[in-house]
Each structure stands twice: as structure tokens, then as C-alpha cells.
Amino acid sequence: MTRALWTSADLAEATGGAVSRVFAATGVSIDTRTLAPGDLFVALVGEGRDGHAFVADALAKGAAGAMVHGQGPDGAPLLTVDDTLAGLGRLGGFARERFGNASPANRLIAVTGSVGKTTTKEMLRTALSAFGATHAAVASYNNHWGLPLTLARTPLDARFCVAEIGMNHPGEIAPLARLAQPHAAVITTIAAAHIGHLGSIEAIADEKAGIVQGLVPGGVAVLPLDSPLFPRLAAAAAAHAVLTFGADTAADMRLLALEGDAEGSHLRLSLRGRDAVLRLHAPGRHMAMNALAALAGVAALGLDPVRAVPALEAFRPVAGRGMRRALTVRGAPVLLLDESYNGNGASMRAALDVLRLQPAARRIAVLGDMLELGEAGPAEHAALADSVAASADLVFTCGPLMRHLFDALPEALRGAHEPDSTQLASLIAQVVDGGDAVLVKGSLGSRMKRVVDAILAAAAPAAAYAAGPADGKTD
CATH class of the missing domain: 3.40.1190.10 (Mur-like, catalytic domain)
Incomplete structure (x- = not known):
């Protein structure tokens, strides 16, 4: 039997909240999509989403109880606090x-x-x-x-x-x-x-x-x-x-x-x-x-x-942070470098350096906007041109800021530029071919994981897949 991580008495003491009935939790979750049976579900309120709307679903999926600051299902094991984030x-x-x-x-x-x-x-x-x-x-x-x-x-x-x-x-x-x-x-x-x-x-x-x-x-x-x-x-x-x-x-x-x-x-x-x-x-x-x-x-x-x-020596890069994915596309090997979780000037150049090391028929860079750069954004993107040219044979970009990089590249390197990652993803899935090494990178808000998912979908079913991190975290 799994040992309880939190008893309801501990939870009440820790939070200053009130418990509707005795329960014990083996974990803590804020997301019903990844909730495990026995978790305490915390009903956080965020931009455009109120976790209280998912309390019943969490309990149906086996949550031991729920932390709320509003109403919950009658008779449910609840920990009621003044504010769930606090x-x-x-x-x-x-x-x-x-x-x-x-x-x-x-x-x-x-x-x-x-x-x-x-x-x-x-x-x-x-x-x-x-x-x-x-x-x-x-x-x-x-x-x-x-x-x-x-x-x-x-x-x-x-x-x-x-x-x-x-x-x-x-x-x-x-x-x-x-x-x-x-x-x-x-x-x-x-x-x-x-x-x-x-x-x-x-x-x-x-x-x-x-x-x-x-x-x-x-x-x-x-x-x-x-x-x-x-x-x-x-x-x-x-x-x-x-x-x-x-x-x-x-x-x-x-x-x-x-x-x-x-x-x-x-x-x-x-x-x-x-x-x-x-x-x-x-x-x-x-x-x-x-x-x-x-x-x-x-x-x-x-x-x-x-x-x-x-x-x-047992360490391997994680999804979205440099994970190497060996795929098969149209019967031939393709290497996907998954850097889809974040992007700034330093990490872009580092990832491009890794792309340059890869033995490949074509080295393809698929790049989305680097965000939160303020007035420096256009110049920071254009300044990547030399690093990109030294590392990639073909470049695809998306987003208004990456347009500055795309325009600064030699004509021979320009694959295509699209307004967003959704439109770019469908194009990349058709372009990638056997022998390619493909780098996908951009800030989290650029949603470059859509491009990663499109490439994986085009790959052979046997290709290994590791889910990327959820949205909503700080780069």
C-alpha cells in the first residue's frame, strides 16, 4: 500500500483550511489530464480557467480530495481554504x-x-x-x-x-x-x-x-x-x-x-x-x-x-530541451533535435552549434519567435543570421519577429516563412525527408511543439515519442 504523502490533518495544519471529511493523499495535482489516483487536486484559478470547474472530474478520476476556495460537490472530501494559490x-x-x-x-x-x-x-x-x-x-x-x-x-x-x-x-x-x-x-x-x-x-x-x-x-x-x-x-x-x-x-x-x-x-x-x-x-x-x-x-x-x-554519464537531454529523436520518414532516417520549449539569443546559438555538428544530407533549422525581448526584438532576431548561415542548409521560420531573421538570410537558405507555428507545422511535415537533421526551436509562446508533433506524426509509427512539458511555465 502506498504511504500517504498528506493526511487531511496535515493539510488542514499546513494551509489553515477546513476539511469536510477525513482522507489521505499520495500526491498533489493541479491538472486533471495528468492526475493520478490518490492525488490531492488543487483547484487553481488562472487566466481564462477556473480549476473549480474540474473538481468533479478530478474526483471521478480517483483524486483523494480537492483543495477549493469555492463550492465543491456535496459530500466530497474537500479542503476549503481562503485562496487555493495561497x-x-x-x-x-x-x-x-x-x-x-x-x-x-x-x-x-x-x-x-x-x-x-x-x-x-x-x-x-x-x-x-x-x-x-x-x-x-x-x-x-x-x-x-x-x-x-x-x-x-x-x-x-x-x-x-x-x-x-x-x-x-x-x-x-x-x-x-x-x-x-x-x-x-x-x-x-x-x-x-x-x-x-x-x-x-x-x-x-x-x-x-x-x-x-x-x-x-x-x-x-x-x-x-x-x-x-x-x-x-x-x-x-x-x-x-x-x-x-x-x-x-x-x-x-x-x-x-x-x-x-x-x-x-x-x-x-x-x-x-x-x-x-x-x-x-x-x-x-x-x-x-x-x-x-x-x-x-x-x-x-x-x-x-x-x-x-x-x-x-546516464543523463540524456529532455523533451523540448535538446532531446535527440531518431525517426524514420518515408523509409529513411531523420534526426529531430527537439529544442521546442524556449528560445533566446544564447540558447539559439548553442542549439545551432549542435545542429552544425550533425552528419546529415541537409541540416534544417525551424525557428519560432524569441519573446520578451522588448524593443531589442527585431535586432536580436536579425543578429542570428551569421550563426544560422554557419549551421543550416535550409531555414524555415514563423512569427513576426523571426521575419527579421528570414529577411536577413541569403536567398539560398530561405525555405519559407509562415505567420505562426500551426501553418509552418503542416509545411515542415511535407518537407522533411530521409537523411535530414532538423532543429526545432523557439520560445514557449511560439508553440513550436506543434512542429515537433507534426514531424513525429509524419514519422513511422515505431518512432519513440516523449511528451513535451506542459504549457504555462516560465522559460
Whole structure:
């Protein structure tokens, strides 16, 4: 029998809510599409959707109970609170305290950054599993409801928890970090993502540095020494111990050499003066730096990073974040590089570098708008032209911003431009042919997963498929 994660008494204590009848939940869900029997269903109210309309459906699918702030079905097991989003936040805070009280050895590590935070989070999940039971955020659950949900789902026997913290606007990271109370906080890198909301790269650095405000006493900040903004990050973390990573000779966790190929990289590392070699099954220098950040996070928790290296060799990129899909289209092999979850200048160039490594009859780039760039948007898109030309044989774009890139490309590279991903998806499904390597990338709001789905639908039925992350998370 599965052990209860939450009793109704715990839920009432954690949230300050009232329970209609006794029940016990083995998990927590906010979505009836992915709800598992035994979950507590939290009826969140969001833009254009009220979770209270799905309470009956959740219970019919086996939910143990539902957290509501409105009416629910008569006689149903309900936890009634003042506001379900606030209630979920309190539940996450209670779970974090419970996790810390369960054992003095339990550790939580939080990750943020303009690029690479989800991948680094997944690398940490893999690496820390070598030391004990590890819980981590699902997909990119990193915002005002994603982080509390991650905490609320922490298993009672977990020794490590890996939390991801993201933002779209100023002032969002520090409150989430204070909720998470990490023992170590990792900043992967600083780039121009969300610059339309933040205004400058310096403001982005300051916002990301807000993660250190949540560090527990004795906590460690893990910072990218190669970043031009490192001095700014270090100043923000001055009250804490700092562990650095990068290729710089002064880095605590240092990349000594990288030999890359189409499927990954051989890395030679110096981990606090101890040599290590890692075969990373994820191509690109950016992936190597994510791995180094993860190993630095392991060290920041007081664990042996050299011991984590063999475990990290099991890592594979996740859907929407660089997953490689070997398909068969019209009887011939096709490689799909699924980068459909997010897009900014830094991650676009990194993904194009990976495309360039692939042996293929044609290297095809399918690119959607990079969003939240403000007035810099048109110029940022046009500035990708050299990187695209160096990596792709044929380019397809969609969205008003990507039109600036399309127009800046040589005529020979231009496949087609469409207004949106729906129209582009049907075209790409017809264009892709045997021997192609296809990169699909764009911001979440560009809905480039539609293109991925169209290519998968055109592939042989035996092609492996891994569902991408749900919409509605912070890039």
C-alpha cells in the first residue's frame, strides 16, 4: 500500500483550511489530464480557467480530495481554504519545513539562470541520485505555483530536493528563493532572456542573484566565473560562501578540455583540484557548462563531485530541451533535435552549434519567435543570421519577429516563412525527408511543439515519442 504523502490533518495544519471529511493523499495535482489516483487536486484559478470547474472530474478520476476556495460537490472530501494559490504556497512551505525536519542530512538545492536551468536541474537529479533518494521539479515548474507544487510533492523519504526557480518580471525570484530555503543556489548563466521586462542585462543579473536571498545560514552560492557579470553576482552573494565553475583558470570547478561530436562530448575536468573525465551524452559546450554547474552544485552540498561523475554519464537531454529523436520518414532516417520549449539569443546559438555538428544530407533549422525581448526584438532576431548561415542548409521560420531573421538570410537558405507555428507545422511535415537533421526551436509562446508533433506524426509509427512539458511555465 502506498504511504500517504498528506493526511487531511496535515493539510488542514499546513494551509489553515477546513476539511469536510477525513482522507489521505499520495500526491498533489493541479491538472486533471495528468492526475493520478490518490492525488490531492488543487483547484487553481488562472487566466481564462477556473480549476473549480474540474473538481468533479478530478474526483471521478480517483483524486483523494480537492483543495477549493469555492463550492465543491456535496459530500466530497474537500479542503476549503481562503485562496487555493495561497493555500498551495502554504502547503509548499510546510512541506519544505517537514523535509528539513525529517533529517539534518536532507538538502535542497535551487537552480536559476537565463539559459540551462531546466537541463542543470535534470543533471542534478541524475547526479544526486548517486547519493540518495532525489526529488526534483517536473519539467519547468519554476514559477509562483510551480515551485510550491514541487515542494508539496516532496516524498517523505527524499534526501535531496532539486528546485528550479524562474522569472518573467522583476521581483519574482527572491520570494520564491525564500520559500525554497536552499542549502545551495546555482546560477547557470546570464543572458538577454526577458530583457523586454527587465530593461538591461545588469538588471537580469540582479534579478537572478536574488536566489541567494533564500540561502539558509551556511548556504553556498554557485556562480559562473566566465560570465562578464560575475563580479555583480559575487557582490550580491558576498554574505555567503561562493563556489565557482567555468573554463577560467581560477574556477573551483574547471573545464580543462572538451572534445565534441554529434552525440556528445568528452570532458576533462578539474573538480577542486581533482582530475575527472566525463563522457556527456549531450553535445555542445553549453551542455558541458551545465554539467559543470551541476557538479559544482553537488560539491556545494558537501558531497564528492568525483563520485557524481559516473552517475552523470546516464543523463540524456529532455523533451523540448535538446532531446535527440531518431525517426524514420518515408523509409529513411531523420534526426529531430527537439529544442521546442524556449528560445533566446544564447540558447539559439548553442542549439545551432549542435545542429552544425550533425552528419546529415541537409541540416534544417525551424525557428519560432524569441519573446520578451522588448524593443531589442527585431535586432536580436536579425543578429542570428551569421550563426544560422554557419549551421543550416535550409531555414524555415514563423512569427513576426523571426521575419527579421528570414529577411536577413541569403536567398539560398530561405525555405519559407509562415505567420505562426500551426501553418509552418503542416509545411515542415511535407518537407522533411530521409537523411535530414532538423532543429526545432523557439520560445514557449511560439508553440513550436506543434512542429515537433507534426514531424513525429509524419514519422513511422515505431518512432519513440516523449511528451513535451506542459504549457504555462516560465522559460
